[in-house]
Amino acid sequence: MRGxxxxxxxxxxxxxxxxxxxxxxxxxxxxxxxxxxxxxxxxKERLNNLRVPLLEAPPGFESNGLWFHSPDGLLMELxxxxxxxxxxxxxxxxASAPAGTQSSPNRSQAPRTNPRRLAHVLVFTADVAASIAFxxxxxGLRLSDRSNDGIAFMHGIHGSDHHLLALAKAQGPGLHHxxxxxxxxxxxxxxxxxxxxxxxxxxxxxxxxxxGSNYFHYVRDPWGSYSEYSAxxxxxxxxxxxxxxxxxxxxxxxxxxxxxxQRLCGEPRDGELVGGSFHDSRNESTIISTILNxxxxxx
Ligand SMILES: [Fe+2]
Numbered sequence: 001m002r003g004x005x006x007x008x009x010x011x012x013x014x015x016x017x018x019x020x021x022x023x024x025x026x027x028x029x030x031x032x033x034x035x036x037x038x039x040x041x042x043x044k045e046r047l048n049n050l051r052v053p054l055l056e057a058p059p060g061f062e063s064n065g066l067w068f069h070s071p072d073g074l075l076m077e078l079x080x081x082x083x084x085x086x087x088x089x090x091x092x093x094x095a096s097a098p099a100g101t102q103s104s105p106n107r108s109q110a111p112r113t114n115p116r117r118l119a120h121v122l123v124f125t126a127d128v129a130a131s132i133a134f135x136x137x138x139x140g141l142r143l144s145d146r147s148n149d150g151i152a153f154m155h156g157i158h159g160s161d162h163h164l165l166a167l168a169k170a171q172g173p174g175l176h177h178x179x180x181x182x183x184x185x186x187x188x189x190x191x192x193x194x195x196x197x198x199x200x201x202x203x204x205x206x207x208x209x210x211x212g213s214n215y216f217h218y219v220r221d222p223w224g225s226y227s228e229y230s231a232x233x234x235x236x237x238x239x240x241x242x243x244x245x246x247x248x249x250x251x252x253x254x255x256x257x258x259x260x261x262q263r264l265c266g267e268p269r270d271g272e273l274v275g276g277s278f279h280d281s282r283n284e285s286t287i288i289s290t291i292l293n294x295x296x297x298x299x
Contacts, residue, residue, distance in 0.1 A: 005054065005238035011050070011114035011181070014116065015084045016118035018118065018178070021060070024141045028175040028224040031165075032120065033139060034081030045077050050138060071134050072125050072173040084117065087159050089235035093184045113191035115180030118161050119230055123176050128152050131167045141165060144260075145211040146238065153211055162212040177218060177226035181233070183217060185215050188229040192217040204231075 004022040009015070021029065035043055044066060047054065058075065065079030097103035105111070123182065125131040128149045134142040135154055144162050146152035153163035166175055182188060186271040188206060191247040195201070205217030216232035 008118075010117050012213050013084075013117060015082075015117070028074065028123070028173065030061070030067075030076055031123070031225075032077040033080060034083065035078055036083070037080045037292045040078070042078050046138065052138060056230065066136075070125075070173070071127065071130050074123065074173040083158065084157060085160055085164060086117075086160075086235070088232070088237075090116070090181055091183055092232040093186075095184070095186075110190055110193075113182055113187045113194065113229070115182055115191075115229070119181040119233065120166060121175070121179070121180045122166040122168055124172065124174040124176060125167045126170065126172050128169050134249050135165065135167075147211070150170055151211075158240065159238050160236050162214075162236060175225045177228050179216075179228040180215075182229050182231050184231055188215055188217045188231055191229045195219045258269075 007016050008018040010017065043275055047057050047066060047068060052068045057067050063079055064078040070074060083193055132143055132152050140157060141154040142157055143153045144153040150169050152167045154165045155163055182191065184197050199221050200222040203218045211235050214230045217229045249257040
Protein backbone atom coordinates (compact mmCIF):
# COMPACT_ATOMS: atom_id res chain seq x y z
CA MET A 1 0.00 0.00 0.00
CA ARG A 2 1.14 3.54 -0.75
CA GLY A 3 -1.38 5.96 0.69
CA UNK A 4 -4.56 5.31 -1.27
CA UNK A 5 -2.70 3.11 -3.75
CA UNK A 6 -2.41 -0.62 -3.91
CA UNK A 7 0.52 -1.89 -5.97
CA UNK A 8 0.09 -5.23 -7.66
CA UNK A 9 3.00 -7.68 -7.63
CA UNK A 10 3.36 -11.39 -8.27
CA UNK A 11 5.07 -13.87 -6.03
CA UNK A 12 8.86 -13.73 -6.34
CA UNK A 13 8.92 -10.98 -8.94
CA UNK A 14 10.17 -7.43 -8.41
CA UNK A 15 8.14 -5.83 -11.13
CA UNK A 16 5.13 -3.76 -10.20
CA UNK A 17 2.51 -4.94 -12.65
CA UNK A 18 -0.11 -2.42 -11.80
CA UNK A 19 -1.52 0.03 -9.36
CA UNK A 20 -5.06 0.33 -8.09
CA UNK A 21 -5.90 3.84 -7.04
CA UNK A 22 -8.93 5.01 -5.14
CA UNK A 23 -11.36 6.93 -7.33
CA UNK A 24 -14.97 7.93 -7.67
CA UNK A 25 -15.66 5.42 -10.44
CA UNK A 26 -14.00 2.57 -12.25
CA UNK A 27 -11.64 3.71 -14.95
CA UNK A 28 -8.62 2.32 -16.72
CA UNK A 29 -6.13 5.09 -16.09
CA UNK A 30 -3.37 4.13 -18.49
CA UNK A 31 -1.14 1.40 -19.87
CA UNK A 32 2.63 1.63 -19.64
CA UNK A 33 4.96 -0.15 -22.04
CA UNK A 34 8.64 -0.65 -21.41
CA UNK A 35 11.24 -0.09 -24.11
CA UNK A 36 14.96 -0.72 -24.28
CA UNK A 37 17.05 2.31 -23.39
CA UNK A 38 18.75 2.40 -26.81
CA UNK A 39 15.40 2.47 -28.53
CA UNK A 40 13.82 5.23 -26.52
CA UNK A 41 15.09 8.11 -28.74
CA UNK A 42 13.74 6.34 -31.80
CA UNK A 43 10.35 6.00 -30.22
CA LYS A 44 10.40 9.69 -29.45
CA GLU A 45 11.33 10.47 -33.03
CA ARG A 46 8.62 8.18 -34.32
CA LEU A 47 5.95 9.81 -32.21
CA ASN A 48 7.14 13.17 -33.46
CA ASN A 49 7.12 12.04 -37.09
CA LEU A 50 3.64 10.62 -36.73
CA ARG A 51 2.53 13.86 -35.10
CA VAL A 52 1.28 12.10 -32.00
CA PRO A 53 0.83 14.82 -29.37
CA LEU A 54 2.78 14.27 -26.17
CA LEU A 55 0.93 14.77 -22.92
CA GLU A 56 1.67 15.37 -19.28
CA ALA A 57 1.79 12.40 -16.96
CA PRO A 58 -1.31 12.01 -14.82
CA PRO A 59 -0.98 13.21 -11.24
CA GLY A 60 0.93 10.75 -9.14
CA PHE A 61 2.49 8.97 -12.11
CA GLU A 62 5.16 11.50 -13.07
CA SER A 63 7.99 9.89 -15.02
CA ASN A 64 10.54 10.45 -17.75
CA GLY A 65 8.36 8.47 -20.11
CA LEU A 66 6.43 9.59 -23.17
CA TRP A 67 2.72 10.01 -22.61
CA PHE A 68 0.13 10.05 -25.37
CA HIS A 69 -3.33 8.87 -26.31
CA SER A 70 -4.38 5.90 -28.41
CA PRO A 71 -6.94 6.63 -31.13
CA ASP A 72 -9.62 5.76 -28.58
CA GLY A 73 -8.27 8.23 -26.06
CA LEU A 74 -6.68 5.60 -23.83
CA LEU A 75 -3.68 7.13 -22.10
CA MET A 76 -0.42 5.28 -22.53
CA GLU A 77 3.18 5.64 -21.60
CA LEU A 78 6.44 4.49 -23.13
CA UNK A 79 9.36 4.41 -20.78
CA UNK A 80 12.71 2.74 -20.37
CA UNK A 81 12.40 -0.44 -18.34
CA UNK A 82 13.74 -3.95 -18.08
CA UNK A 83 12.15 -6.60 -20.24
CA UNK A 84 9.83 -8.57 -18.05
CA UNK A 85 8.05 -10.61 -20.67
CA UNK A 86 9.55 -14.08 -21.09
CA UNK A 87 12.47 -14.82 -23.39
CA UNK A 88 11.22 -18.33 -23.94
CA UNK A 89 7.94 -20.15 -23.66
CA UNK A 90 6.84 -20.25 -20.05
CA UNK A 91 7.02 -23.64 -18.39
CA UNK A 92 3.90 -25.74 -18.20
CA UNK A 93 3.46 -28.94 -16.27
CA UNK A 94 0.96 -31.72 -16.85
CA ALA A 95 1.77 -34.25 -14.15
CA SER A 96 0.26 -37.67 -13.70
CA ALA A 97 0.87 -39.96 -10.76
CA PRO A 98 1.82 -43.61 -11.19
CA ALA A 99 -0.66 -46.37 -10.42
CA GLY A 100 -1.31 -46.88 -6.74
CA THR A 101 -0.65 -43.24 -5.91
CA GLN A 102 -3.08 -40.42 -5.18
CA SER A 103 -2.34 -37.65 -7.63
CA SER A 104 -4.69 -34.95 -6.37
CA PRO A 105 -3.88 -33.31 -3.02
CA ASN A 106 -6.47 -33.30 -0.29
CA ARG A 107 -8.31 -30.02 -0.27
CA SER A 108 -6.89 -28.91 3.07
CA GLN A 109 -3.40 -29.47 1.73
CA ALA A 110 -3.87 -27.97 -1.70
CA PRO A 111 -1.25 -25.30 -2.37
CA ARG A 112 -2.17 -21.73 -3.16
CA THR A 113 -1.85 -20.62 -6.75
CA ASN A 114 0.67 -17.83 -7.15
CA PRO A 115 0.55 -16.24 -10.60
CA ARG A 116 4.02 -15.74 -12.03
CA ARG A 117 3.49 -12.58 -14.00
CA LEU A 118 1.02 -10.39 -15.81
CA ALA A 119 0.92 -11.96 -19.24
CA HIS A 120 -1.40 -9.71 -21.22
CA VAL A 121 -4.14 -7.17 -21.14
CA LEU A 122 -7.31 -7.11 -23.21
CA VAL A 123 -8.70 -3.65 -23.79
CA PHE A 124 -11.78 -2.46 -25.60
CA THR A 125 -11.60 -0.30 -28.67
CA ALA A 126 -14.22 1.22 -30.93
CA ASP A 127 -12.19 0.39 -34.03
CA VAL A 128 -10.09 -2.77 -33.97
CA ALA A 129 -8.55 -2.21 -37.40
CA ALA A 130 -7.52 1.35 -36.59
CA SER A 131 -6.08 0.22 -33.27
CA ILE A 132 -4.05 -2.54 -34.92
CA ALA A 133 -2.58 0.05 -37.29
CA PHE A 134 -1.81 2.39 -34.41
CA UNK A 135 -0.09 -0.21 -32.25
CA UNK A 136 1.91 -1.44 -35.23
CA UNK A 137 3.07 1.98 -36.34
CA UNK A 138 3.62 3.61 -32.99
CA UNK A 139 4.66 0.77 -30.71
CA GLY A 140 6.04 -1.70 -33.22
CA LEU A 141 3.75 -4.47 -32.04
CA ARG A 142 2.85 -7.19 -34.53
CA LEU A 143 -0.42 -8.87 -35.27
CA SER A 144 -0.56 -12.50 -34.18
CA ASP A 145 -4.17 -13.33 -34.93
CA ARG A 146 -7.47 -11.65 -35.44
CA SER A 147 -11.09 -12.56 -35.93
CA ASN A 148 -12.48 -10.14 -38.46
CA ASP A 149 -12.85 -6.74 -36.83
CA GLY A 150 -14.07 -8.21 -33.55
CA ILE A 151 -10.87 -9.07 -31.77
CA ALA A 152 -7.13 -8.96 -32.44
CA PHE A 153 -4.04 -10.22 -30.65
CA MET A 154 -0.67 -8.50 -30.78
CA HIS A 155 2.83 -9.50 -29.71
CA GLY A 156 6.21 -7.87 -29.24
CA ILE A 157 9.08 -8.66 -31.57
CA HIS A 158 11.69 -9.42 -28.93
CA GLY A 159 10.24 -12.77 -27.98
CA SER A 160 6.72 -12.68 -26.68
CA ASP A 161 3.68 -14.64 -25.72
CA HIS A 162 1.16 -14.97 -28.55
CA HIS A 163 -0.26 -11.71 -27.28
CA LEU A 164 0.70 -9.15 -24.72
CA LEU A 165 -2.08 -6.87 -25.86
CA ALA A 166 -5.49 -7.89 -27.16
CA LEU A 167 -8.12 -5.61 -28.64
CA ALA A 168 -11.85 -6.27 -28.54
CA LYS A 169 -14.47 -4.21 -30.27
CA ALA A 170 -16.77 -2.22 -28.03
CA GLN A 171 -18.27 1.25 -27.95
CA GLY A 172 -15.14 2.80 -26.52
CA PRO A 173 -11.99 2.19 -24.53
CA GLY A 174 -11.96 0.14 -21.36
CA LEU A 175 -10.52 -2.86 -19.65
CA HIS A 176 -11.85 -6.32 -20.25
CA HIS A 177 -9.27 -8.43 -18.45
CA UNK A 178 -5.81 -8.83 -17.04
CA UNK A 179 -4.25 -12.23 -17.64
CA UNK A 180 -2.02 -13.86 -15.04
CA UNK A 181 0.34 -16.64 -16.05
CA UNK A 182 0.38 -19.86 -14.04
CA UNK A 183 2.17 -23.14 -14.64
CA UNK A 184 -0.50 -25.81 -14.93
CA UNK A 185 -4.17 -26.59 -15.32
CA UNK A 186 -4.05 -27.60 -11.68
CA UNK A 187 -2.97 -24.06 -10.81
CA UNK A 188 -5.89 -22.67 -12.77
CA UNK A 189 -8.36 -24.90 -10.97
CA UNK A 190 -6.95 -24.24 -7.53
CA UNK A 191 -6.87 -20.51 -8.20
CA UNK A 192 -10.48 -20.53 -9.36
CA UNK A 193 -11.50 -22.54 -6.29
CA UNK A 194 -9.67 -20.16 -3.98
CA UNK A 195 -11.35 -17.13 -5.53
CA UNK A 196 -14.76 -18.81 -5.29
CA UNK A 197 -14.09 -19.56 -1.62
CA UNK A 198 -13.41 -15.84 -1.12
CA UNK A 199 -16.72 -14.89 -2.73
CA UNK A 200 -15.62 -14.40 -6.32
CA UNK A 201 -17.32 -17.31 -8.00
CA UNK A 202 -18.62 -15.40 -11.01
CA UNK A 203 -16.56 -16.11 -14.05
CA UNK A 204 -16.00 -18.41 -16.95
CA UNK A 205 -13.94 -21.53 -17.52
CA UNK A 206 -12.21 -23.88 -17.50
CA UNK A 207 -11.58 -23.60 -21.19
CA UNK A 208 -8.92 -23.39 -23.83
CA UNK A 209 -8.60 -20.63 -26.38
CA UNK A 210 -8.00 -21.36 -30.00
CA UNK A 211 -6.22 -18.09 -30.65
CA GLY A 212 -3.25 -18.29 -28.29
CA SER A 213 -3.92 -21.87 -27.17
CA ASN A 214 -3.88 -20.99 -23.47
CA TYR A 215 -5.99 -22.75 -20.89
CA PHE A 216 -8.02 -20.24 -18.93
CA HIS A 217 -10.41 -19.42 -16.17
CA TYR A 218 -11.78 -15.89 -15.79
CA VAL A 219 -12.80 -14.45 -12.45
CA ARG A 220 -14.95 -11.34 -12.42
CA ASP A 221 -13.60 -8.56 -10.26
CA PRO A 222 -15.74 -6.22 -8.12
CA TRP A 223 -15.80 -3.66 -10.93
CA GLY A 224 -17.02 -5.87 -13.75
CA SER A 225 -13.70 -6.55 -15.41
CA TYR A 226 -11.96 -9.91 -15.21
CA SER A 227 -8.73 -11.50 -14.15
CA GLU A 228 -7.70 -14.54 -16.12
CA TYR A 229 -5.69 -17.47 -14.87
CA SER A 230 -3.78 -18.52 -17.98
CA ALA A 231 -1.43 -21.40 -18.74
CA UNK A 232 0.52 -22.66 -21.75
CA UNK A 233 -0.05 -19.77 -24.09
CA UNK A 234 1.66 -20.01 -27.48
CA UNK A 235 5.02 -18.29 -27.70
CA UNK A 236 6.46 -16.35 -30.61
CA UNK A 237 10.26 -16.41 -30.58
CA UNK A 238 12.32 -13.67 -32.13
CA UNK A 239 13.26 -15.55 -35.24
CA UNK A 240 9.99 -17.18 -36.04
CA UNK A 241 9.06 -16.99 -39.68
CA UNK A 242 5.74 -18.63 -39.93
CA UNK A 243 2.96 -17.50 -42.18
CA UNK A 244 -0.38 -19.05 -41.45
CA UNK A 245 -2.58 -16.74 -43.38
CA UNK A 246 -5.85 -18.38 -44.26
CA UNK A 247 -5.01 -21.53 -42.40
CA UNK A 248 -7.72 -22.88 -40.18
CA UNK A 249 -6.99 -24.61 -36.92
CA UNK A 250 -8.26 -27.53 -34.98
CA UNK A 251 -10.56 -26.48 -32.20
CA UNK A 252 -10.44 -27.75 -28.71
CA UNK A 253 -12.70 -26.31 -26.10
CA UNK A 254 -12.91 -27.88 -22.69
CA UNK A 255 -15.96 -25.97 -21.63
CA UNK A 256 -17.61 -22.70 -22.36
CA UNK A 257 -19.84 -20.92 -19.90
CA UNK A 258 -22.63 -18.55 -20.60
CA UNK A 259 -20.97 -15.43 -19.36
CA UNK A 260 -20.87 -12.48 -21.71
CA UNK A 261 -17.12 -12.90 -21.80
CA GLN A 262 -17.79 -15.66 -24.26
CA ARG A 263 -18.77 -13.12 -26.85
CA LEU A 264 -15.46 -11.38 -26.47
CA CYS A 265 -13.06 -14.19 -25.94
CA GLY A 266 -14.85 -17.18 -27.32
CA GLU A 267 -13.95 -18.93 -30.46
CA PRO A 268 -14.96 -17.62 -33.85
CA ARG A 269 -17.76 -19.42 -35.61
CA ASP A 270 -17.08 -21.58 -38.61
CA GLY A 271 -15.89 -19.49 -41.48
CA GLU A 272 -15.29 -16.54 -39.24
CA LEU A 273 -11.66 -17.13 -38.54
CA VAL A 274 -9.42 -14.77 -40.37
CA GLY A 275 -6.08 -16.43 -40.34
CA GLY A 276 -3.54 -14.05 -39.02
CA SER A 277 0.13 -14.68 -39.22
CA PHE A 278 3.02 -14.80 -36.88
CA HIS A 279 5.13 -12.07 -38.27
CA ASP A 280 8.86 -12.34 -38.44
CA SER A 281 11.10 -9.95 -36.61
CA ARG A 282 12.48 -8.29 -39.75
CA ASN A 283 15.39 -6.01 -39.25
CA GLU A 284 13.44 -2.88 -38.76
CA SER A 285 13.91 -0.40 -36.02
CA THR A 286 10.65 -1.46 -34.53
CA ILE A 287 11.39 -1.72 -30.94
CA ILE A 288 9.20 -2.55 -28.06
CA SER A 289 10.21 -4.59 -25.14
CA THR A 290 7.28 -6.44 -23.88
CA ILE A 291 6.59 -5.11 -20.48
CA LEU A 292 3.23 -4.05 -19.28
CA ASN A 293 2.51 -1.75 -16.46
CA UNK A 294 -1.15 -1.51 -15.91
CA UNK A 295 -2.50 1.18 -13.72
CA UNK A 296 -6.06 0.93 -12.72
CA UNK A 297 -8.06 3.67 -11.26
CA UNK A 298 -10.94 1.88 -9.67
CA UNK A 299 -13.87 2.54 -7.42
FE1 LIG B 1 -6.63 -13.35 -22.04
